[in-house]
Amino acid sequence: MSELKLDLHTDAIRKLIRNYQTTTVTVETGVVITNSDGILSISGISDAKLNEILIVKENLYALVLSLGSDLVGAVMLSEYQNVFEGDEVKRTGRTFSVPTGSQLLGRVINVVGAPIDGGAELSNAQFEQVERQAPGVMARQSVTEPLYTGILTIDSLIPIGRGQRELIIGDRQTGKTTIAIDAIINQKDQNCNCIYVSIGQKNSTLFQVIQKLKEKDALSYTTIVSASASDLPSLKYLAPFVGITIAEQWMKEGKDVLIVYDDLTQHAIAYRTMSLLLNFPPGREAYPGDVFYLHSRLLERSGRLNKQHGGGSITALPIIQTQADDISAYIPTNVISITDGQIFLKSLLFNSGHRPAIDVGLSVSRVGGSAQKAAIKHMSSTLKLELAQYFEVLEFSKFGSELNEQTKTTLNLGSKIQKCLVQSPNSPRSPGQELFLLFMIKEKHILRVEDTEDVPAFLDIALRKFKESGLEYNIDLNVPTSLEHRELMKQVVTDAYAEFMISKSR
Secondary structure (H helix, E strand, O other): OOHHHHHHHHHHHHHHHHOOOOOOOOOOEEEEEEEEOOEEEEEOOOOOOOOEEEEEOOOEEEEEEEEOOOEEEEEEOOOOOOOOOOOEEEEEEEEOEEEEOHHHOOOEEEOOOOEOOOOOOOOOOEEEEOOOOOOOHHHEOOOOOEOOOOOHHHHHHOOOEOOOEOEEEEOOOOOHHHHHHHHHHOOOOOOEEEEEEEEOOOHHHHHHHHHHHHHOOOHHHEEEEEEOOOOOHHHHHHHHHHHHHHHHHHHHOOOEEEEEEEOHHHHHHHHHHHHHHOOOOEOHHHOEOOHHHHHHHHHOOOEEEOHHHOOOEEEEEEEEEOOOOOOOOHHHHHHHHHOOEEEEEOHHHHHOOOOOOEOOOOOEEOOHHHOOOHHHHHHOOOHHHHHHHHHHHHHHHOOOOOOOHHHHHHHHHHHHHHHHHOOOOOOOOOHHHHHHHHHHHHOOHHHHOOOHHHHHHHHHHHHHHHHHHOHHHOOOOOOOOOHHHHHHHHHHHHHHHHHHHHHHHO
């Protein structure tokens, strides 16, 4: 690690400690017994607390993670090569904390709260402890307000509500991050602050994410917390807790927050690395026994507060990476059991060109249906059944037997619905546009187009006509769509089909 990076970490951690209210305490000191790749065994500080910051050699910092009868286990938060046996360690009496507040919007910070985007230093920030209890049951309220991602498949079939925890799970390179970034982009002008926590990602990957958010003017309401692939395991371990601490401060102020953890698989691996070096007993897949508690105490801090506690919410989108679409592995099953549903991305769908590659059969939202608006719920009521019938019939059709007319109709409709659900990345749709697309599916207007491959071109014309009609902002989504509005949408479809046929005949 370069000297510049070391100075950045050191200065930032000094600020964390300095910003606490000072009290008169007796400084307890100890000595380093061993240093195993940044994992310290320390003697002489028996009264240390979990997550307490320790000062090593006057200018380096460590975090207490293990309390033994005679030795304390701590992980370095900065460079550790110059820490040797016999070096002095001092207690600070302070637990790890991070800066919070609106000045973090539009900024990229590291785990200790120092800006790494080349911008100005944070000034007059309020510091909050990273480890804290989740809000109690009586401080919460039910999920009743939708959080639109702008992705038709999710908003219609796997709806997400404000305050929900919805897992995004799938193999690498199947579009998990793209869905999360689309959800952030779609929060523009929705009075929702966003936090993107990058855990163990390459710096080049994070740069691409930042550029996408800049292009869509979404960085202004987003905070990015980065623990890159080259950072210490201790920083990767702390990164999501830093993100949720920033989010909680906004939630207490009555604001809605969307937080993305990309990804918790790397988080669990970092925790496993530290635990093995701290001599915690390994369990399944060599993870320590409390890895479930690690993620449950993190995700439980998301939710929706009642009016007496500010009425804010934190919607969490944790990301988990699978291998060969295996969702029965240890970490995936753990996080599935903690969250309120999952969006499962299948590599087979992705490779066949169906993107977003969401497997509707294995994806579920356990509480999002309560938050879905009445108009969209009514229009999407038969969609899941029609897709299920399509996939069932599709399997039988592979045997090559002769198909009856009803089966052919099911296959034709299902293939066209699949085309309607295909969506380009970073191009979220408004709730009104989604309602219009669901109307065309429910009323089977998409069957007007004979060739399935022509459906995307027809949809482009129809959506343009719908926007020109002004209906997009005149339909009340809180009630089922009226007969009058359905007739107006039907007329838009008719006009769009006429224009489509003219363009096709040219």
